[in-house]
Amino acid sequence: MHTRTSLRSRSRALQLRLAARIAAAFGLGCAAWLAVSATAGAQGRAVPASVSGEILVKYRPGSIAGDMRRVHARANVVKVERLSRTARARAEGELELLRLSQGPAVQAAMRALQADPSVEYVEPNWIYTHAATVPCAGACTSDPRFSDQWSLNNTAQAIAGLPGGTIDADIDAPEAWTRALGSAAVFIAVIDEGIDWLHEDLGAQPQGPIWTNPFDPIDGLDNDGNGYVDDVHGWDFVSNDNSVYDGSPADPGLDAHGTHVAGTIAAKVDNGVGVAGINWAVTVIPMKFLGPSGGTTANAVRALDYLVDLKVRHNLNIIAANSSWGSSGYSQALFDAIVRAAKADILLVASAGNGGADAAGDDNDLIPQYPSSHDTTAGAGYDAVIAVAATGRSDDLLAWSNFGAATVDLGAPGSSILSTTPQNGYGFLSGTSMAAPHVTGALALVNAARALSGAALRNRIVSATDRVASLQGKTLTGGRLNLRAAVEPDSPPAGGQNEIVLYASRAVMSGSAWSNVADASAAGGAHLRNPDTGAAKITTALSAPASYAELTFEADAGKAYRIWIRGRAERDSWANDSVYVQFNDSVTDTGAAAWRIGTADAVWVSMEHCTGCGLSAWGWQDNGYGAGVLGPAISFASAGTHTLRVQVREDGLAIDQIVLSAATYLTSAPGAVKNDTTILAATGPAAVPPGEPPPSASGEVVLYAAQSPVVAGNWSVVADTSAASGARLQNANRSAAKITHALSAPADYFELTFQAEAGRPYHVWLRGKAESNAWANDSVFVQFDGAVTSTGIAAYRIGSADALWVSLEDCTGCGVSGWGWQDNGYRAFGAPIHFAASGTQRIRIQIREDGLGIDQVVLSPDKYRSIAPGALKDDTTILAR
Secondary structure: OOOOHHHHHHHHHHHHHHHHHHHHHHOOOOOOOOOOOOOOOOOOOOOOOEEEEEEEEEEOOOOOHHHHHHHHHHHOEEEEEEOOHHHHHOOOOOEEEEEEOOOOOHHHHHHHHHOOOOEEEEEEEEEEEEOOOOEOOOOOOOOOOHHHOOOOOOOOOOEOOEOOOOOOOOOOHHHHHOOOOEEEEEEEEEEEOOOOOOOOOOOEOOOOOEOOOOOOOOOOOOOOOOOOOOOOOOEEOOOOEOOOOOOEOOEOOOOHHHHHHHHHHHOOOOOOOOOOOOOOEEEEEEEEOOEOOEEEHHHHHHHHHHHHHHHHHHOOOEEEEEEOEEEOOOOHHHHHHHHHHHHOOOEEEEEOOOOOOOOOOOEOOOOOOEOOOOOOHHHHOOOOEEEEEEEOOOOOEOOOOOEOOOOOOEEEEOOOEEEEEOOOEEEEEOOHHHHHHHHHHHHHHHHHHHOOOHHHHHHHHHHOEEEOHHHOOOOOOOEEEOHHHHHOOOOOOOOOOOEEEEEHHHOEEEOOOOEEEEOOOOHHHEEEEOOOOOOOOOOOOOOOOOOEEEEEEEEOOOOOEEEEEEEEEHHHOHHHOEEEEEEOOEEOOOOOEOOEOOOOOOEEEEOOOOOOOOOOOOEEEOOOOOOOOOOOOEEEOOOEEEEEEEEEOOOOEEEEEEEEEOOOOOOOOOOOOOOOOOOOOOOHHHHOOOOOOOOOOOOOEEEEHHHOOEEEOOEEEEEOOOOHHHEEEEEOOOOOOOOOOOOOOOOOEEEEEEEEOOOOOEEEEEEEEEHHHOHHHOEEEEEEOOEEOOOOOEOOEOOOOOOEEEEOOOOOOOOOOOOEEEEOOOOOOOOOEEEOOOEEEEEEEEEOOOOEEEEEEEEEOOOOOOOOOOOOOOOOOOOOO
C-alpha cells in the first residue's frame, strides 16, 4: 500500500526543529511538548491557535487516582474532564482535559506537569478549522440540478457563470452507478459542523441517510451506556448535547459546511429534487465538532472514540470518517485516537488544507497539516489516513490546494462543488473540504459493492485513480479519484492468458530460506520473505538451490510476457533487493530455450533499478536494469501449466505479487517504483492457495489448518498422524488467562482463504483437540474479511474486536476427549454466516484460550448445516478437501 512511514522520520526531524519555535511562543522548552507549525515566513503560517486556559494530559498506564490528584494540584486545576473511554477500557492510560484557574500561566503549568512521573505527555487543546474557501467566484447559483455537478459527470459544461472545463475530468459517477448504488448498511461519520438532517435532500432514517440511533431512544436516559443521553442522530461535541443541527432561517450559514459535506456523500439520488450524492443509499452519522470558533483536539478525540465504541459494541459497519478540517499543531492525543479508530477498521479521510495567508497551496511534506499528515502504520499496522488534495474542472491542481509527494495520497474535485446547504438550500463551495467527501463517498460505495474494509479498502481507493499531469510529483499516486475503477470487479481481460497475477505467499517452498509473514499491506494479507542474514550476493543462479519457492500458472505458447515483481527490501537497502527467477518451459522471442529451472541461467529482478535511485517500501520492477529500461520478454514453448521458481540473489527481500503480462503491463509497471499500494486480483491456480481447492459443486468448504499460508505468533505446525494432512496447527499451552474479546490486531493467529458465494448461509465447524483434555484449553475466536449477518450487516470482521467463538466443550461439565467437532454455538447451534460478495474469502483464527490444536475447518451451506461432520469426542473423521 502507499505508506508514509518513510516520511515519518523526516517529519519527526522537522517537528523537532520547529518545536523550538512554537515552544518559544509558549515559553516552553522543546522537551516539554512537541507540536508542528511554521512561524510566519515562507509559507505564511503562524503558531496554531489553541483554547486559552485548557490543556490535555495523558497519564502513563498504571497511574492511579492519587497520581491524578497530585497533577491537578500542581496545575491549580478548576475543572477536569476525562475524554477517552476507549483508551481507558484498553488500559492505555487516562486522557484528561484540564481547565486551569487564572493563577499560573498555561506554559508554566505545562512545564510543571510534564515533569511529573505519572504524565506521558501534555499538550495544548488545539483549534482546528474547516478547509473550505469562500463560496465560488463568479455568479453563484443555487439551481439544484445534476448537470451542475461537474465533479460527478464533467461534460465541459459551464458552472456558476464560469466557462466549461475538460470533458471527463470527473470521478465517473454515472459509470460507477451501473455497478453499484450503495447500501444503508454502510456507515460513514461526518466529523465537521452540524448537519441539517431535516433538509429535503437528506433527511433522517428511514426516509433519508441521516442515522437514527436504535440503541438510545429519546427518553432522557443513556440507554446504550455510552455516556451520551438521547444521542438519537449523533452528538454535538461543541455544545455537549444531542442537537446535531443548530441553524435556523435567521442564520442559514450556521452548520452549512457540515451540511454541504454530507450532501456530497449522501444527498438523495433520483428523487426529483436538488442534487445527487455519490451514494444512492448510505448511513451518515453526524459528529458536530466544529463550532463558530472551530473545533478542539478534545472534541475530535471524543468524536473518534464515540465511533469506535459504536462499532465495537454494536457491530455497526462504520468504515470511515470524513474530516474536512485541519491545523498545523501536532497532537499526540488526536493521533492516538486515530490509531484506535484504525484498529477498528475506521479510515480517516482528511482534507490536505488550503494553503496559508498567501492563498497559495503549501507543501505538506515540508510543513505538515494535521490530521492529513498523520500516518498510523506504526500503531495500527497500516495507514488509515487518506489525505486529499483538490482538483479543478480541467484536472488542474488548484492553486490554493496543499499538496505533498509523500504525504498527500490523491486528488479529488474541490472547486465550485454544488451540494446541500441548510434550510433546503443548495450552494457552491470550494476547498479541499469539498474534495475529501468525494473520497469518503467513494469508500462507502466500494464497501457496499466489494465488502472491502480497513487496509484493503484504503488500497482500493488510492489505487483506483486516473493519472493526471498536475498531480505528478504533487501526490503519492499522481492521480485523481476514479469511482468507476474503484467499484469495478477484477476480471482477467479477454483473449487468452494475457494477464497472470500470482500471490507469492501462496508458493510451495523448499528449504528454509523462504517463509510466509503476515502483512496487512501485502496481497492476500501476507508476503514471501527471505530474511537478511548478511550473506554475500550470489553472482549466478544455482541449478540445484537448497531453497526456493515455486508457483504454477497457465500461459499461452508463443506470446511475449513481461515479468514484474512487487518487492520490499529490508531496511530499504540496495543490498537486500534482488532475486533470480526461472521457468520450466521458457524461451526467448526467437524460440531458444532460456532461463530454465535446473540450469544456471535465470532472469534477475532488482528493485533498485539504477545506481543511487533508492528504495522506499513496496515497489514494482521488471528484469531490466536502468531507469526506463525494460528487460527481455519471456515466452513459453507450449501452452498450459507452467512453473515459476524464485531463488535468492541478495537476501533480505520480501515479495507479494508476481505478474506476467502480455497486454496491460507489457510496457509499463502495474504500480509505482516506490511507496506502492497496488494490489491486483490473483488469477489462475494461484487464486486458491496450495492445498485449498475451490469448493465442491454443493458449496462445501473443507480446509486443512496445517496448510495455512499465514501462521503467526504462538501457532505452529505439529506432525500428527491422527490429523488431516498428517499435521495440526497447535497453539501451545502457556497457562495464559483467557482473552475475553477478540483482538483487532492479534499477535497469534493463522489464516486460510477459500471460495464462497454471496447470500448463502454457511455453518462453521472446527475439529479441535484440547491439550490435556482440559476445558481451559479449548476455544478460539474466528473472523472473516467479508462476513455479514443474514440482514447484510458487516460482522465478525478481521481487524475488529467482533468475532465468533468456538468452544469444544459446549456446556459446563460436558468434558472433552481427543478430537472433537464444534460450531460457534454454546449449548445450541450457532448462527450461520453469510458473505457480502462471491469469490475469495479469508478466515482468521486467533487465540481465546491457549492449548488448542486444530486440523480441519468446515463452512457448510448444506450437508452440515444442522449436523456436525463428526463426533463431539474421540472423533476420527477426516473430510476430503
